[in-house]
Every structure is written in C-alpha cells, then in structure tokens.
Amino acid sequence: MNAKYSKFSPRRVAAIAALALGVAVTAYAMPPRDGESCSPGAGMPEQHMSRGFKAMTQLHDNLKLDAKQEALWKEAENAQKDGMTGMRDRFRQHHDEIQALLDKPGADLRAVAKRMDEFKAEGQKLHEASRDRWLTVYDTLNAEQKEQARQFFKSKLDGMGHHDQRGRGRG
Secondary structure, three states, rough: OOOHHHOOOHHHHHHHHHHHHHHHHHHOOOOOOOOOOOOOOOOOOHHHHHHHHHHHHHHHHHHHOHHHHHHHHHHHHHHHHHHHHHHHHHHHHHHHHHHHHOOOOOOOOOHEEEEEHHHHHHHHHHHHHHHHHHHHHHHHHHHHHHHHHHHHHHHHHHHHHHHHHHHHOOO
C-alpha cells in the first residue's frame, strides 16, 4: 500500500500544481471564446484588435455623430487603446511576477493563486471602466443611432456564433 501512495510525494504534487497554475496563466492570457468580453483584451492577437477597430470605425462613420457625441467617442476610443496597451504591459509584468514566485523552491501556491485572482479583478475593473465610457457615448445617441448600434453589435454577435459552430465539429 505504501508503494502505491509513494508516487504522490509532496514534491510531485507541488510540481503538478505548479504546472496546472502555469497552464491557467496561459489560458488567462487568451481571449475569451464564449463572447464574455466585447472588447479586445490582454492576449488578443493584434490582427483581431485591428479588425475590431476597423469595425468600430465603420460604425462611427455610419452614426454621423454630432460634436458632443464625437468628443465622447474619441475619449472612449483613446481610453480603450491606452487601456489595452497598459493591460499588455501589466500582463507581462504579472507573468514575470508569477514566474518568479513559482521559481522559488517551496513556493506557496495559495499566494500565487491569490495574486492571479487580484490581477484578474484588476482587469475586470478596467474592462468595466471601458464599457462604461462606451455606454456614456451610447446614452447620447438618438433613437435612430441607437438602433444602428444595436444592429451593428447584433451582427457581430451573430457572426461569432456562426464561427463557434463551425469550429465545434473539428478536434
């Protein structure tokens, strides 16, 4: 019976846990697959961000904003771009911090997990702040513009659904 349990020494358990946390950090850096976020986040390939900005430019042009709306749009757009750049920098810093913690012998995996949770909460706050800026723009739109925005986002969401369904058959 002892031989059976000797496979799971404390060192082996710690190594497996560290590996699992490493996979979790990598997965966190990937963009969400279930549409949980409408804006590009840390880890999203530059090509996808570029497509997102092009689509938003198309919406912007179609809305024909007045001066007040235009100023709010530019503010939200610039804040989002700055936020994404800052998030990439914070992710790199966070990754290095987690790696340094895991490189230490006897690393406390609870402390590592707590730090990862703190980083995720920080990212969520930044996402919410960006969303709120865009909703401020939305609040200034007239009924026709709001309908255009609704149709735009509906078409994007519908497109993501078709993409997910095509990808499910593979693998």
